[in-house]
Amino acid sequence: MNEHLLEVDNLFIEFHTRDGVSKVINGVSYHLNAGETLAVLGESGSGKSVTAQAIMGILDMPPGKITRGRILYRGRDLLTMSKEERRKVRGEEIAMVFQDALSSLNPVFTVGNQISETLRKRKGMSKADAMKRAVELMDQVKIPGAKERVKDYPHQFSGGMRQRVMIAMSLAMDPKVLIADEPTTALDVTVQAQIMDLLAELRRDLNMAMILITHDLGVVADVADRIAVMYAGRIVEHADVHALYKNPAHPYTKGLLESIPRLDAKGTELATIKGLPPNLLRPPTGCAFHPRCKYAQDICVTTTPPLLDLGGGRTSACHFAKELLDGRI
Amino acid sequence: MFRYIVRRLLQGVLTFFGATFVVYCLMFAGGGDPIQALAGEKPVTAQQRAALTEQFHLDDNFFARYLYFLKDFFTGNLKSYTGRDVFENVGSALQLTGKIALIAIIFTIVVGVTLGIVAALRRGGIFDTSSLILTLVVIGIPSIVLAPLAQYLFGIQWKIFPVNYTFEKPFVSLILPGLVLGTLSLATAMRLTRASFFDNLRADYVRTATSKGLTRFRVVGVHVLRNSLIPIITFLGVELGNLMGGAIITEGVFNIPGIGGQLYKAIGLDDGPTVITFVSLLVVIYIVANLVVDLLYAVLDPRIRYE
Ligand SMILES: Nc1ncnc2c1ncn2[C@@H]1O[C@H](COP(=O)(O)OP(=O)(O)OP(=O)(O)O)[C@@H](O)[C@H]1O
Ligand code: SF4
Ligand SMILES: [Mg+2]
16 A cells, blocks of 8 residues: 555544543544645534644644544654654644634734744745745735735735735745645635635645645535545545545435535525534434434444445445445435 | 824823813812911911912912913922922932832833743643732732831841932832832733733634744744733833832832822922922823823734824
8 A cells, every 4th residue: 555645544532621521533534645635524513623733733732632543644653753843844744724814813923924934934044035935925825916015914904815825824835735724714705716716726736735624515526636524523434526426425425415505406495414513522322423314223323333445445434325325225 | 193193192281281280179279278387386477478478379369370380380490388499309209219110110020921921831830820829919918018018027127128218329229119019010910911921822823823833932932922912011001100100108118209208298298389290290101101002002013003
């Protein structure tokens, strides 16, 4: 088996809170190859961000605790590295773009200062050179008038432009992997599309690998190569984008697909997945999705479904994955 | 920005006239006979009385006397009822009080802010908890207790500092009063620093800075510090104004002829011109301190824009 660029291997994370231990990540595995885009999908609270934070090494510990698993980057386990080695991976190998660009940027420093900071502090560039590079990066993410705006502060930009600043900043050290955690959630629909296009274009031009975290199945079709669907801290389905769209192998994915608004089905009522996400302090027995699943049987309540290999890199954590794929249920 | 400053200055001028007029009213509405008060038990001859009445415009109406006061205040010509030049006292008093306030502020910054930062970084640890309890205790002790206590322990018992202010040791004898004064703002400064630092440590931009691969030292020492200092510096600016005006007890205990001490004395003597002059100066200090703090705020936080 060839080595993946990045591999999350059987990761378990829990949070120790006042109300008890919340089992947030329960055996997540996914991988990323050079130059490809993996979309990580799932509703709020399913653990997408926590997994990403574990990869970046910015998990709040405590209360968070990684109890099991490995995160391999080029075959080396990030979790057992020294702090200093780990720090050097951040930004230079793996960079991250956050959801809320306004709060994620430091309000008291100019955007130019923040974009060029790693160049000055980590690459030892002179202030002038680093600023020049910052302008180039702002041009690259298509911020109009980059040269004039490099001295502006984050609050002086619109939401979309701010997210572009964030992206420019993450590109400064030429990372091999970019993790984008819901980069468009806080934005208007038209701006969302522009940012997604920009990310897709950058990934292609710079030949980066990308993990795109989202809870919107609609936006990933054009951008991603593969999709990993998360539910209650597990990957419940993992598949090639087209295969997954054509024929989901997990009831939860099927529900998500049915809840995407479609142009050709105007007027028909949107299906939504009924019920609430599980309480991770007291997760349901068996399959965590069973209280909301319309296919649930007795076995779903008693037995946790294993991750079934369906061939072609496709997996599903459902007792009835094969039946679902074959259209038998 | 320029227009804002002009507007604030105009507001300050109005505040000044308003505040001094109120004090003037309070001082002279009470009636009393300043000439008799000056002379104490001795009888005052009609001649003396007439001369003093003439000199201090005591026969004129209230408004006219306020205007006379303003004229004298701005020309620096004020005489107290004892015939002394009021501004002579004021200059030395301002200097003394300024020095004590400065010692207090430096003490607050060096100890309070540093301890606050350490407490925030080690939140929930022994240091944090014990310093929190300690600040609670300190906040609870009024200076009327703290000042004599410090004077007794450090001055009389251990003889580390001079007991009282003396002209011979103008700096050393001000250290202890400065520290006592600073102790009061120290506790507040420490708590404010701790809270501000702690909030900022959890901010999203800190996570961003960390994920850029910056060292912890740079993340905390540059990103967090720069943001946390905004409320702290604001507090210290206002506090400097407070310390200038609020040192009456400390100055009294250590027998320092600063603003607090002299004001206290002048009130006792019913020395109207001196009281008004000191209070007016304090008003000016407050106005200027507040303006400076507001402008500093805009410099520190680019999100603040004054129109
Ligand atoms: N610092 C923390 N302390 C306690 N619990 C946490 C913490 N961070 C995350 N969690 C919990 O972990 C779970 C997963 O959170 P996560 O942020 O990964 O969700 P997500 O899939 O990214 O959702 P969203 O779409 O809302 O971003 C949630 O139940 C959340 O409450
Ligand atoms: S295992 Fe059962 S409950 Fe879970 S998704 Fe499959 S059918 Fe539904
Ligand atoms: Mg999230």
